[in-house]
Amino acid sequence: xxxxxxxxxxxxxxxxxxxxxxxxxxxxxxxxxxxxxxxxxxxxxxxxxxxxxxxxxxxxxxxxxxxxxxxxxxxxxxxxxxxxxxxxxxxxxxxxxxxxxxxxxxxxxxxxxxxxxxxxxxxxxxxxxxxxxxxxxxxxxxxxxxxxxxxxxxxxxxxxxxxxxxxxxxxxxxxxxxxxx
Amino acid sequence: xxxxxxxxxxxxxxxxxxxxxxxxxxxxxxxxxxxxxxxxxxxxxxxxxxxxxxxxxxxxxxxxxxxxxxxxxxxxxxxxxxxxxxxxxxxxxxxxxxxxxxxxxxxxxxxxxxxxxxxxxxxxxxxxxxxxxxxxxxxxxxxxxxxxxxxxxxxxxxxxxxxxxxxxxxxxxxxxxxxxxxxxxxxxxxxxxxxxxxxxxxxxxxxxxxxxxxxxxxxxxxxxxxxxxxxxxxxxxxxxxxxxxxxxxxxxxxxxxxxxxxxxxxxxxxxxxxxxxxxxxxxxxxxxxxxxxxxxxxxxxxxxxxxxxxxxxxxxxxxxxxxxxxxxxxxxxxxxxxxxxxxx
Numbered sequence: 001x002x003x004x005x006x007x008x009x010x011x012x013x014x015x016x017x018x019x020x021x022x023x024x025x026x027x028x029x030x031x032x033x034x035x036x037x038x039x040x041x042x043x044x045x046x047x048x049x050x051x052x053x054x055x056x057x058x059x060x061x062x063x064x065x066x067x068x069x070x071x072x073x074x075x076x077x078x079x080x081x082x083x084x085x086x087x088x089x090x091x092x093x094x095x096x097x098x099x100x101x102x103x104x105x106x107x108x109x110x111x112x113x114x115x116x117x118x119x120x121x122x123x124x125x126x127x128x129x130x131x132x133x134x135x136x137x138x139x140x141x142x143x144x145x146x147x148x149x150x151x152x153x154x155x156x157x158x159x160x161x162x163x164x165x166x167x168x169x170x171x172x173x174x175x176x177x178x179x180x181x
Numbered sequence: 182x183x184x185x186x187x188x189x190x191x192x193x194x195x196x197x198x199x200x201x202x203x204x205x206x207x208x209x210x211x212x213x214x215x216x217x218x219x220x221x222x223x224x225x226x227x228x229x230x231x232x233x234x235x236x237x238x239x240x241x242x243x244x245x246x247x248x249x250x251x252x253x254x255x256x257x258x259x260x261x262x263x264x265x266x267x268x269x270x271x272x273x274x275x276x277x278x279x280x281x282x283x284x285x286x287x288x289x290x291x292x293x294x295x296x297x298x299x300x301x302x303x304x305x306x307x308x309x310x311x312x313x314x315x316x317x318x319x320x321x322x323x324x325x326x327x328x329x330x331x332x333x334x335x336x337x338x339x340x341x342x343x344x345x346x347x348x349x350x351x352x353x354x355x356x357x358x359x360x361x362x363x364x365x366x367x368x369x370x371x372x373x374x375x376x377x378x379x380x381x382x383x384x385x386x387x388x389x390x391x392x393x394x395x396x397x398x399x400x401x402x403x404x405x406x407x408x409x410x411x412x413x414x415x416x417x418x419x420x421x422x423x424x425x426x427x428x429x430x431x432x433x434x435x436x437x438x439x440x441x442x443x444x445x446x447x448x449x450x451x452x453x454x455x456x457x458x459x460x461x462x463x464x465x466x467x468x469x470x471x472x473x474x475x476x477x478x479x480x481x482x483x484x485x486x487x488x489x490x491x492x493x494x495x496x497x498x499x500x501x502x503x504x505x506x507x508x509x510x511x512x513x514x515x516x517x518x519x520x521x522x523x524x525x
Contacts, residue, residue, distance in 0.1 A: 029244060139196070165189065
C-alpha cells in the first residue's frame with residue numbers, strides 16, 4: 001500500500017471529506033477481511049471484524065499519528081480485534097480443520113482445481129495456534145515485512161523473526177503429516 | 182526452539198530479506214550439507230503452498246454497512262470503546278444477534294442495516310458494477326429529461342425572436358409619420374410664425390424662415406423622439422438579445438464547468454449536480470450579464486440610431502413642414518396683403 005496515498009486520504013477525511021474514508025475502505029476492505037478470515041477461519045466473524053475495524057478507524061482517525069504508516073495502524077486494529085474475539089469466545093487454540101473458504105466452493109470440480117498443496121496448507125494452518133497463524137497470515141497473506149509485523153504486533157523485529165520461523169517449522173511438520181507420501 | 186544459522190538464512194532468503202552476502206553464505210552451506218538441502222526444499226514447498234492459498238473476498242455491502250453507521254458529522258461520533266481494548270457493545274451485540282458461536286451460523290444482520298447484505302454471504306464483489314450502471318441509467322434519464330424540458334420551453338435552442346439581434350441586422354426604427362398635414366388656418370404655430378415672418382420679410386422670406394424653423398423644430402423633435410424611441414427599442418432588443426445569448430452561453434459554460442467539476446470529483450452524482458448547478462448558475466449569470474450588456478449596447482445603439490433617425494426624420498419633416506408652412510404663410514400673407522390693398 002502506498003503510504004502517501006493513505007496519508008492524503010486520512011488528511012482529507014480529517015477535514016470532513018467522507019469520500020476519502022470511502023476510498024480508504026475500498027483500499028483496505030480486502031486485505032483486512034482476508035487477514036481476519038485467515039486468523040478467525042470464519043467468514044461471518046471476518047465480516048464483523050472488518051466492519052468493527054472500519055468503524056473504529058473512523059472514530060479514532062484524529063488520534064492516528066501521521067508519522068506512522070496507516071497500513072500498520074489499521075492492521076494492528078484488525079489483529080487486536082480478531083485476537084480479542086477469539087479470546088472472548090475461547091477459541092485461542094486450534095480451530096476446526098474444515099475451513100469454509102468463501103469463493104472457493106466445495107464442489108468436486110472446484111476442489112479438483114485447487115492445488116493439493118494449497119489444501120494441505122489450509123488444513124494445517126487451521127490447526128495452528130492463534131499466534132502462529134497470525135504471524136503466518138501477516139507475512140504470507142498480507143505480505144507484511146518483518147518491520148511491519150513488529151509494528152502491528154507491537155514487538156521487536158527479533159521477536160517477529162523468532163515467532164515466524166518457529167511457526168513455519170511447526171507448519172512444515174504439520175504439512176508432512178498431511179502429505180500422503 | 183533454537184535455529185541453526187543455516188535455517189535462519191533459509192527463512193531470510195525465502196522471505197526476500199537476506200542481504201547478498203547472506204544469500205551467498207546459504208548457497209555455500211547448502212552445497213556442503215545434504216540434510217540442509219532437504220530442509221530447504223521442504224521450506225520452499227511450504228512457501229509455495231502458502232502462496233497458493235486463495236484470498237478471501239469481503240462480502241458485497243461491507244462498505245455501505247459501515248458508511249450507514251458513521252454519522253454525517255464525524256465530530257459528533259459517539260465515542261465507543263478504546264482502540265485496543267476488548268471490543269464492547271458492537272461485537273457483543275453482534276454475537277447476540279447471531280445467536281450461537283462464531284463460524285458456522287448464518288449472520289442475520291441485526292446490527293447493521295439489513296439491506297446492506299441483500300445477497301447474504303455470496304462473494305459477488307464483481308456485481309458491484311450493477312449499482313454503478315443503475316446510477317448511470319438514472320443519471321442519463323435525468324439528463325434526457327432536462328434536455329427535453331429545455332427544448333420544449335424554448336431555452337435550447339433559443340427561438341428566432343430571441344436571436345434576432347445577434348443574427349439578423351437590426352432594422353432602423355421608423356417612428357410614426359404624419360399621414361395628413363392640417364392646412365387649416367387655426368394652426369397657431371403656422372399662423373403666428375408665418376404672419377410675423379411675412380410682416381417682416383415678405384412672401385419669399387416667410388417661406389425661407391418657415392422652412393428653416395420647420396427644419397430646426399422637426400430636426401430637434403425628430404432627434405429627441407428618435408433618441409428616445411431608439412433608446413427604448415435598443416434597450417428592449419438589447420435586453421432580449423442579451424438575455425437570450427446570456428442564457429445560451431450560461432447554459433453551455435455552466436454545463437461545461439459543471440461537468441468538469443463533477444468529473445474531477447470522480448462521482449456521477451457530482452457530475453450531475455455540477456451540471457445542474459452549473460446550468461442554473463450559468464443561466465443566471467448569463468442572463469444577468471446579458472441583460473446588462475444588452476442594456477448598455479441597446480442604449481448605445483439606440484442613442485446612435487435615434488440620433489441618425491431623428492436627424493434624418495427631422496430634416497425631412499422640417500423640410501416638408503417648412504415648405505408647407507411657408508406656402509401657407511405666403512398664401513395667407515398674400516391674401517391679407519391683397520385685402521389691405523383693396524381697402525386702400
